[in-house]
Amino acid sequence: MFALWIECFKMGLRELWRHRLRSFLTMIGMIMGVxxxxxxxSVVQGVKDSLISDIRKAGKNMxxxxxxxxxxxxxxxxxxxxxxxxxxxxxxxxxxxxALAAGMQAGRxxxxxxxxxxxxxxxxxxxxxxxxxxxxxxxxxxxxxxxxVTSRRVCLIGQTTVxxxxxxxxxxxxxVRIGQLSFKVVGVLEPKGVNPLGMDEDDxxxxxxxxxxxxxMGIQEPRGLICSATSDHDVHRAVGEIKDLLRQRHKLGETDxxxxxxxxxxxxEDQAREVSNQMTLLMFFLALVSLMVGGVGIMNIMLVAVTxxxxxxxxRMAIGASTKMVNRQFLVEAAVISSAGxxxxxxxxxxxxxxxxxxxxxxxxxxxxIVLIAFTFSAGxxxxxxxxxxxxxxxxxxxxxLRHD
Amino acid sequence: xxxxxxxRPTEVMSTLDDPNVRxxxxxxxxxxxxxxxxxxxxxxxxxxxxxxxxxxxxxMGASGSGKSTLLNILxxxxxxxxxxxxxxxxxxxxxxxxxxxxLRNKYIGFIFQNFNLLARSTALENVELPMVYAGVPTRxxxxxxxxxxxxxxxxxxAGHLPSQMSGGQQQRVAIARSLVNNPRVLLADEPTGNxxxxxxxxxxxxxxxxxxxEKLTIILVTHDPxxxxxxxxxxxxxxxxxxxxxxxxxxxxxxxxxxxxxxxxDSGT
Numbered sequence: 001m002f003a004l005w006i007e008c009f010k011m012g013l014r015e016l017w018r019h020r021l022r023s024f025l026t027m028i029g030m031i032m033g034v035x036x037x038x039x040x041x042s043v044v045q046g047v048k049d050s051l052i053s054d055i056r057k058a059g060k061n062m063x064x065x066x067x068x069x070x071x072x073x074x075x076x077x078x079x080x081x082x083x084x085x086x087x088x089x090x091x092x093x094x095x096x097x098x099a100l101a102a103g104m105q106a107g108r109x110x111x112x113x114x115x116x117x118x119x120x121x122x123x124x125x126x127x128x129x130x131x132x133x134x135x136x137x138x139x140x141x142x143x144x145x146x147x148x149v150t151s152r153r154v155c156l157i158g159q160t161t162v163x164x165x166x167x168x169x170x171x172x173x174x175x176v177r178i179g180q181l182s183f184k185v186v187g188v189l190e191p192k193g194v195n196p197l198g199m200d201e202d203d204x205x206x207x208x209x210x211x212x213x214x215x216x217m218g219i220q221e222p223r224g225l226i227c228s229a230t231s232d233h234d235v236h237r238a239v240g241e242i243k244d245l246l247r248q249r250h251k252l253g254e255t256d257x258x259x260x261x262x263x264x265x266x267x268x269e270d271q272a273r274e275v276s277n278q279m280t281l282l283m284f285f286l287a288l289v290s291l292m293v294g295g296v297g298i299m300n301i302m303l304v305a306v307t308x309x310x311x312x313x314x315x316r317m318a319i320g321a322s323t324k325m326v327n328r329q330f331l332v333e334a335a336v337i338s339s340a341g342x343x344x345x346x347x348x349x350x351x352x353x354x355x356x357x358x359x360x361x362x363x364x365x366x367x368x369x370i371v372l373i374a375f376t377f378s379a380g381x382x383x384x385x386x387x388x389x390x391x392x393x394x395x396x397x398x399x400x401x402l403r404h405d
Numbered sequence: 406x407x408x409x410x411x412x413r414p415t416e417v418m419s420t421l422d423d424p425n426v427r428x429x430x431x432x433x434x435x436x437x438x439x440x441x442x443x444x445x446x447x448x449x450x451x452x453x454x455x456x457x458x459x460x461x462x463x464x465m466g467a468s469g470s471g472k473s474t475l476l477n478i479l480x481x482x483x484x485x486x487x488x489x490x491x492x493x494x495x496x497x498x499x500x501x502x503x504x505x506x507x508l509r510n511k512y513i514g515f516i517f518q519n520f521n522l523l524a525r526s527t528a529l530e531n532v533e534l535p536m537v538y539a540g541v542p543t544r545x546x547x548x549x550x551x552x553x554x555x556x557x558x559x560x561x562x563a564g565h566l567p568s569q570m571s572g573g574q575q576q577r578v579a580i581a582r583s584l585v586n587n588p589r590v591l592l593a594d595e596p597t598g599n600x601x602x603x604x605x606x607x608x609x610x611x612x613x614x615x616x617x618x619e620k621l622t623i624i625l626v627t628h629d630p631x632x633x634x635x636x637x638x639x640x641x642x643x644x645x646x647x648x649x650x651x652x653x654x655x656x657x658x659x660x661x662x663x664x665x666x667x668x669x670x671d672s673g674t
Contacts, residue, residue, distance in 0.1 A: 003542070007537050011537070014526075317506060318521070319534055320586075402482075
């Protein structure tokens with residue numbers, strides 16, 4: 001019994017080797033199908049992962065509060081901000097889910113060094129800003145609380161801006177001119193790269209908030225606050241706490257609309273996740289199509305091969321092969337070729353996705369489930385369409401099979 | 406023509422009238438009807454044949470006489486529509502597909518006009534194949550196959566593919582293959598049909614020796630009276646019926662009828 005299986009196995013292997021070209025052609029369908037599925041899915045998963053980690057990199061559990069221009073706001077100049085530096089302090093003190101909060105004001109100013117000049121996005125904030133943004137200082141020091149309180153004319157400068165203004169020279173303790181004012185560079189920021197919106201985060205200058213407001217912009221209060229939640233899970237609670245607190249502080253009635261807007265990176269992350277999930281699905285269907293095409297190829301060659309071998313089956317039956325033996329031989333052939341093709345497909349898929357992911361700068365994310373699905377599908381098609389025609393041939397009358405050309 | 410079915414079964418006409426001889430093949434009222442749509446083809450019309458063990462017999466007939474159909478039934482490749490076929494006292498019509506396969510494997514050796522070797526297997530592998538299906542262990546199989554090839558003088562060609570051998574050599578490989586399982590009956594379907602005269606006589610010599618020395622029962626289908634004359638007994642078929650069953654001239658029988666002439670006479674009427 002077992003010996004017969006071994007015989008069938010040996011016979012199957014021999015036949016495959018004797019029909020090398022045909023075996024190879026059958027395997028191509030399998031290889032293509034499996035590897036394309038693996039490449040598509042793992043690369044897209046890798047892109048998704050890097051997208052989300054990019055967003056996470058932007059800041060730790062970060063959320064923004066922006067002033068909304070509502071004319072209902074009483075007691076404030078129209079066009080002024082509904083938020084204040086005091087709001088930031090109270091949020092940080094009162095909200096349990098908030099770790100840090102700081103006022104934030106952005107603007108764009110012509111900035112000049114001794115040699116060069118450029119238009120640079122300038123952010124006014126406090127010493128907490130970098131912590132909230134999960135950003136570090138590469139050289140020099142961060143802004144100090146002292147700098148904020150005393151409105152010192154110091155600034156932090158991003159890598160791109162350094163290159164623009166100072167070239168290869170060390171900018172620490174050099175002076176830059178922002179608008180009409182001179183600032184001393186006290187620190188150079190770590191490189192942060194391009195954010196998900198495609199903006200270069202390293203083209204930046206950070207100055208103490210009071211100077212930004214009073215001297216550069218000529219306004220009273222910042223239009224934005226930047227906060228970080230105590231943990232990833234607290235983001236939602238933190239948003240609620242901020243809303244309640246600000247409504248209370250801004251003395252908004254039950255029916256009044258918020259005069260501010262809270263956004264979190266969590267939302268952006270969810271969006272990114274949703275988009276890339278759709279992308280994954282799309283790629284998966286594309287890959288499925290290629291799997292189908294591969295499957296049809298396998299089917300085709302298997303059908304032709306077995307039909308072509310009807311006479312062989314006839315000879316085998318004439319000299320005493322039972323239907324079972326014939327079926328078994330073809331099952332072995334189909335199974336061996338399918339699993340060989342599938343395995344090569346997996347190897348190629350892994351190598352291919354590593355290469356392609358490397359080219360677009362992400363880490364591929366292999367999913368064993370997808371590998372298994374792809375392998376099972378193409379191997380299943382191979383075995384099925386290797387076996388079905390063989391069964392049909394083995395069910396023929398031996399003489400009919402013998403007469404077959 | 407196809408409707409004159411009232412012919413009674415032909416009487417048993419065995420040329421060897423010794424009742425003690427064991428019958429290798431017994432056919433009783435054997436019919437084969439091919440149903441193909443409206444018109445059924447009555448290929449065999451009630452044959453009764455006994456072939457004693459060890460006999461060397463030729464079945465002759467023009468094409469369409471039913472001799473190939475008879476050979477297929479004798480070889481357990483096909484089953485009769487009606488009547489019985491006993492091979493070595495086994496009633497074949499009661500066997501299943503797989504039992505028939507086993508019967509072919511162990512009891513019957515086939516030699517075909519077109520050799521029917523596996524094109525991509527070596528001579529040795531071809532000869533081994535019946536033993537594979539008989540479950541013979543690899544080593545034993547190897548030895549027996551080599552011995553069989555030696556018997557037909559082809560031991561030096563064991564590793565060759567059929568395409569690398571002449572027709573005569575291929576047929577000798579086929580003979581070796583038919584013998585490895587020690588069959589009770591050797592069935593040869595126009596074994597020299599695709600061979601030249603010289604090679605034909607070589608093959609016929611091998612068959613003759615198998616009969617003389619190994620006392621093998623050989624049933625040979627041919628339309629060539631020259632080939633038939635090597636045997637002991639000739640059965641002539643026409644329209645699915647036996648029209649002659651006689652010893653060959655070398656056993657004191659009458660001349661072998663030329664079936665080719667018969668078929669021409671047929672088409673004349």
